[in-house]
Amino acid sequence: MILLIGIPSEPPLAMVADALRRLRLPFEIVNQRETARHAIELEIGPDGVDGTLVLGDREIALAEVTGAYDRATDPGVVPEMQGLDDDAPDALRALRLQSLLSAWLQIGPATVVNRLRPMGTNASKPAQAQVIRDHFHVPDLLVTDDPEAARRFVEVDCADTGAIYKSVSGERSIVMAVEADDIERLDALGPCPVQFQRRIAGTDCRVHVVGDTVHACRIETDALDYRYARMKGAGDPKLTPVTLPPDWAEACRRLTRALGLEFSGIDLMVDDDGTPWCLEVNTCPAFSYFDVGRGQPIATAVARHLAGIGTG
Amino acid sequence: MWAILCEVEDESALALAVLLEKAGLDLTVLCPEHLVRATHSHRIGADGASACVRLRDGSVLDPAGLTLLINRFRAVPETHLARCAPEERDYVRSEWSAYLASLLACCGGPVLNPPFSDSPGGYPPGELESLHFAALCGLPVAPQRITEDSPFWADEDPGPLSSHLVVGDAVLPALPEPLAGGARKLAGILGLPLMQVDFAAGPDGEAVFHGCSGDVEFRHAPGPALVEALQAVAGNRPVQGDRP
Numbered sequence: 001m002i003l004l005i006g007i008p009s010e011p012p013l014a015m016v017a018d019a020l021r022r023l024r025l026p027f028e029i030v031n032q033r034e035t036a037r038h039a040i041e042l043e044i045g046p047d048g049v050d051g052t053l054v055l056g057d058r059e060i061a062l063a064e065v066t067g068a069y070d071r072a073t074d075p076g077v078v079p080e081m082q083g084l085d086d087d088a089p090d091a092l093r094a095l096r097l098q099s100l101l102s103a104w105l106q107i108g109p110a111t112v113v114n115r116l117r118p119m120g121t122n123a124s125k126p127a128q129a130q131v132i133r134d135h136f137h138v139p140d141l142l143v144t145d146d147p148e149a150a151r152r153f154v155e156v157d158c159a160d161t162g163a164i165y166k167s168v169s170g171e172r173s174i175v176m177a178v179e180a181d182d183i184e185r186l187d188a189l190g191p192c193p194v195q196f197q198r199r200i201a202g203t204d205c206r207v208h209v210v211g212d213t214v215h216a217c218r219i220e221t222d223a224l225d226y227r228y229a230r231m232k233g234a235g236d237p238k239l240t241p242v243t244l245p246p247d248w249a250e251a252c253r254r255l256t257r258a259l260g261l262e263f264s265g266i267d268l269m270v271d272d273d274g275t276p277w278c279l280e281v282n283t284c285p286a287f288s289y290f291d292v293g294r295g296q297p298i299a300t301a302v303a304r305h306l307a308g309i310g311t312g
Numbered sequence: 313m314w315a316i317l318c319e320v321e322d323e324s325a326l327a328l329a330v331l332l333e334k335a336g337l338d339l340t341v342l343c344p345e346h347l348v349r350a351t352h353s354h355r356i357g358a359d360g361a362s363a364c365v366r367l368r369d370g371s372v373l374d375p376a377g378l379t380l381l382i383n384r385f386r387a388v389p390e391t392h393l394a395r396c397a398p399e400e401r402d403y404v405r406s407e408w409s410a411y412l413a414s415l416l417a418c419c420g421g422p423v424l425n426p427p428f429s430d431s432p433g434g435y436p437p438g439e440l441e442s443l444h445f446a447a448l449c450g451l452p453v454a455p456q457r458i459t460e461d462s463p464f465w466a467d468e469d470p471g472p473l474s475s476h477l478v479v480g481d482a483v484l485p486a487l488p489e490p491l492a493g494g495a496r497k498l499a500g501i502l503g504l505p506l507m508q509v510d511f512a513a514g515p516d517g518e519a520v521f522h523g524c525s526g527d528v529e530f531r532h533a534p535g536p537a538l539v540e541a542l543q544a545v546a547g548n549r550p551v552q553g554d555r556p
Contacts, residue, residue, distance in 0.1 A: 103440035120429030126414035140357040169410035
């Protein structure tokens with residue numbers, strides 16, 4: 001049995017559900033909008049934790065769950081929970097139910113896309129870069145609150161390429177080029193270190209690794225950060241499926257395994273010399289935007305991986 | 313050199329500092345206030361990762377020179393956050409946690425325990441996770457049933473606890489086998505090279521697992537044995553806390 005956890009209309013979850021239907025694989029959706037009809041019972045004994053999950057009139061033995069795609073969102077933002085106080089019984093029950101199911105996913109034998117612990121590896125971009133550099137080139141970066149060090153990095157070390165800055169943590173931020181007026185503002189560096197990074201000119205390539213399968217697409221845009229291309233007036237990026245050279249694909253697989261992930265979204269930048277640089281790894285990729293190949297290959301790969309049936 | 317990163321109110325860590333200094337170890341104690349008020353420069357590039365922390369007293373800390381770091385960082389000091397607008401404080405906390413994770417990965421020796429995601433003091437194992445793996449490691453776990461409507465066992469008063477530290481391969485104070493082996497194995501699975509494991513007394517006085525944490529009370533362990541165990545850990549390669 002495969003569990004899909006989250007809001008059924010959320011694109012990645014909906015696409016994996018469609019793929020499972022196409023493959024005629026049995027699955028259940030743990031719909032966060034219906035938690036009032038759900039229940040969980042866990043038993044702890046000498047062999048660890050076991051239990052059952054009740055979804056309406058269906059009872060599922062957790063031991064029979066072989067795969068789970070966890071796209072659960074904060075229960076507080078689910079429409080049915082809107083307007084409830086944090087300590088309202090329904091809100092507490094939904095939170096408790098989700099935390100128990102989530103806790104079981106971290107320890108059970110099922111293939112979980114993805115477990116929380118490896119997902120935490122992109123909470124620190126520079127810490128993740130220290131893992132990435134065993135597999136790919138990473139752009140030189142400096143995390144500092146020292147205006148002089150920042151100025152030297154930007155004006156001297158990155159004089160030939162320019163530099164960008166972004167958040168150190170997993171907090172979403174728009175990647176920005178360091179411009180002349182930013183250099184003047186360096187003396188006002190605030191209460192936490194800032195990450196400066198050598199700018200790599202080239203073509204973005206997004207790679208999704210699911211188990212051993214690798215799906216890549218080239219992203220053509222004039223924007224510095226393709227995620228915000230439209231907002232920055234650069235129009236929609238053009239996405240084209242591409243096949244990676246075998247050694248790049250293998251490096252992507254190894255990097256994904258090194259981070260403990262079943263499913264990753266790897267941001268590569270291929271420079272003008274054809275060298276791939278890894279910018280970061282998304283550990284909870286909302287892949288729907290990138291699933292541009294025929295037959296939604298990423299969703300299909302996730303579905304097959306959850307079922308343990310490989311690339312097919 | 314060894315370092316302890318801890319708050320000034322952390323009596324347990326400060327007791328350890330006294331113990332280590334008496335043992336003649338080269339030790340520095342660094343407070344979060346020192347760290348956030350220092351000047352930081354942390355680079356990653358083709359040559360590897362390096363960091364330089366220039367403290368307000370003019371001294372310079374190079375993490376590569378640390379052969380052991382006891383990490384008791386809990387939170388960015390409120391006095392520092394007071395410099396930020398209220399709406400920026402969560403962001404500043406996240407940024408510091410993220411920076412600290414990378415900075416401590418530059419240490420020349422093991423970090424006990426390495427920062428994890430938004431827990432700068434190290435990975436906090438969940439209660440269900442602790443119970444499950446404790447049982448699989450052969451530690452005696454009281455059978456129980458948990459539902460979305462029932463409280464966790466930790467909400468109940470377990471009575472007096474017997475607490476032990478796992479420090480690398482050592483268990484302090486000593487536990488009989490197979491409890492000691494189970495505790496070591498549990499620490500390995502959870503990726504906590506420094507872990508406290510607590511036992512309650514069962515109905516017949518037998519030890520029953522009651523939880524574990526990377527947030528340890530050093531004063532539970534006999535001093536000389538603790539120093540020896542930490543020295544053994546410091547002789548090992550850096551621990552990054554990857555789950556087996």
